[in-house]
Amino acid sequence: MRKVVGVGSGAGGASAAIELSKKGYEVTILEAGKPFKPFTRLMTLTEPLKRLGLLGNETNIMRIFPHMNVARSSNKLVVVRGITQGGCTAISCGNMVRAEHGLKEIGLDLTPEFEAIENQTEITPVPKSRWRPLTQKMFESAEELNLNPSPTPKAVEFHKCTSCGLCEMGCHTGARWDSGKLLDVALENGAILHTSSRVQKVLTRNNQVYGVSVKTGKSNKVYPADVVVLAAGGVGTAQILKESDIYCEDKLWVDIVLTLGGISKNSNQLREPPMAWYSSQKDYILSPYIDILSHYFHKPWRDVSLKNRVGIMVKLADVENGSVLADGTIEKEVSNTDETKLDKAILKAKNIMEISGVSGPFVKGMYNGGHLGGTVPLKRKDISSMRSSELPDGLWIADLSLAPQSQGLPTMMLASALAMRVSKKIIEYGS
Numbered sequence: 001m002r003k004v005v006g007v008g009s010g011a012g013g014a015s016a017a018i019e020l021s022k023k024g025y026e027v028t029i030l031e032a033g034k035p036f037k038p039f040t041r042l043m044t045l046t047e048p049l050k051r052l053g054l055l056g057n058e059t060n061i062m063r064i065f066p067h068m069n070v071a072r073s074s075n076k077l078v079v080v081r082g083i084t085q086g087g088c089t090a091i092s093c094g095n096m097v098r099a100e101h102g103l104k105e106i107g108l109d110l111t112p113e114f115e116a117i118e119n120q121t122e123i124t125p126v127p128k129s130r131w132r133p134l135t136q137k138m139f140e141s142a143e144e145l146n147l148n149p150s151p152t153p154k155a156v157e158f159h160k161c162t163s164c165g166l167c168e169m170g171c172h173t174g175a176r177w178d179s180g181k182l183l184d185v186a187l188e189n190g191a192i193l194h195t196s197s198r199v200q201k202v203l204t205r206n207n208q209v210y211g212v213s214v215k216t217g218k219s220n221k222v223y224p225a226d227v228v229v230l231a232a233g234g235v236g237t238a239q240i241l242k243e244s245d246i247y248c249e250d251k252l253w254v255d256i257v258l259t260l261g262g263i264s265k266n267s268n269q270l271r272e273p274p275m276a277w278y279s280s281q282k283d284y285i286l287s288p289y290i291d292i293l294s295h296y297f298h299k300p301w302r303d304v305s306l307k308n309r310v311g312i313m314v315k316l317a318d319v320e321n322g323s324v325l326a327d328g329t330i331e332k333e334v335s336n337t338d339e340t341k342l343d344k345a346i347l348k349a350k351n352i353m354e355i356s357g358v359s360g361p362f363v364k365g366m367y368n369g370g371h372l373g374g375t376v377p378l379k380r381k382d383i384s385s386m387r388s389s390e391l392p393d394g395l396w397i398a399d400l401s402l403a404p405q406s407q408g409l410p411t412m413m414l415a416s417a418l419a420m421r422v423s424k425k426i427i428e429y430g431s
């Protein structure tokens, strides 16, 4: 039986683990984070501290909710990751759509994998009965503006959902899907999961992988493997590759999110599943959303209470210009092209809010990005094998790092679909 070490338990890692364990591979999953626990304290308790500006900067969210990793990649931009069992899926909004920008251009058609995911996951739009009245009004305004909004497909079991609005702090009712559901099946198939196991390097000899090393205190533990599947996300995978002196590109994209905030008395927008509808434009989406990071940590948003705050997010497919260093530092700027596109999209968000009776001052939130990809981008020549020939034998990448272009769309399904296709190739090649 072939020994596989999978690195990361998010969308990509869990999908690969399930596919390979099903075929009898001996799979060990190494996950840097701890088992996931949703945030259950009352957010409103922190409102007075927020108003006084005593919460400090955005990195302080890691003190109250350590699974959410926040790092500044430039003066303007913050990168958000889930470092925990389930990765970013554990802190996602549960939006499930096909994102495939840049794939046809390189000859990659993931339709069979998307179909398989859609068949095995319960995906339904947020019922309109759960929308706040203002969300409904903004939907109608977006329709008036010919922005073609539609209810967002969600991997949420709505009979369990309490409309707490805090999907990104983890779902306390288990209503929202995360990759833990896939991991459970992989474990039933015989896979083994080690949490708190941060992989440092991929180990190679004569261009052949023979394992990975994990730092434990002052020493390094070696996990031997015939096959290593890196699925530590766009940043984690790049960091491991850089640390191991293996090929990786400085083309990180993050799908920049910028939320425009306005005011509507007692609108209570947080009391619904986030992003109840979305309007998909060429490079971005617009969606109703209260940005928790901006609400608590962004000075221009400080003086408005949660019950009166209204937001519409722009999620933009950004320029692929970021890099990750071997020590994990992320360097990524908001480019002029991104700024120009964001300005246009933010104007549309403002139009929607104004027509819906939302008042100003309209303030931009914190620039942040949590869809991390592009650091080992697939090229046309890689599609038949689903791996770059620059990688040592036995090393595979199975996460969003493979997606060559930013999406401006939810990306869990894409990460999973890529990992499923890669797993098929691992099996086909008998690696």
Ligand SMILES: Cc1cc2nc3c(=O)[nH]c(=O)nc-3n(C[C@H](O)[C@H](O)[C@H](O)COP(=O)(O)OP(=O)(O)OC[C@H]3O[C@@H](n4cnc5c(N)ncnc54)[C@H](O)[C@@H]3O)c2cc1C
Residues within 6 Å of the ligand: 007, 008, 009, 010, 011, 012, 013, 030, 031, 032, 033, 080, 081, 082, 083, 084, 085, 086, 087, 088, 089, 091, 092, 093, 094, 095, 096, 097, 168, 197, 198, 199, 200, 231, 232, 233, 234, 236, 237, 240, 369, 370, 371, 372, 398, 399, 400, 401, 409, 410, 411, 412, 413, 415
């Ligand atoms: C706040 C937030 C909300 C989101 N909401 C949505 C949404 O609603 N819908 C959607 O489609 N997408 C959403 N996304 C994006 C989506 O979750 C990610 O694009 C997707 O999960 C990426 O999958 P991945 O496998 O590439 O990485 P991840 O899911 O991030 O998994 C990477 C895993 O690797 C682990 N890891 C990192 N470094 C190491 C290491 N050195 N050793 C071992 N393990 C390591 C991490 O802890 C993590 O578990 C959201 C993202 C964020 C941040």
Ligand code: SF4
Residues within 6 Å of the ligand: 094, 156, 160, 161, 162, 163, 164, 165, 166, 167, 168, 170, 171, 172, 173, 174, 175, 176, 272, 273, 274
């Ligand atoms: S809004 Fe619903 S799905 Fe989201 S965290 Fe709350 S209960 Fe879970």
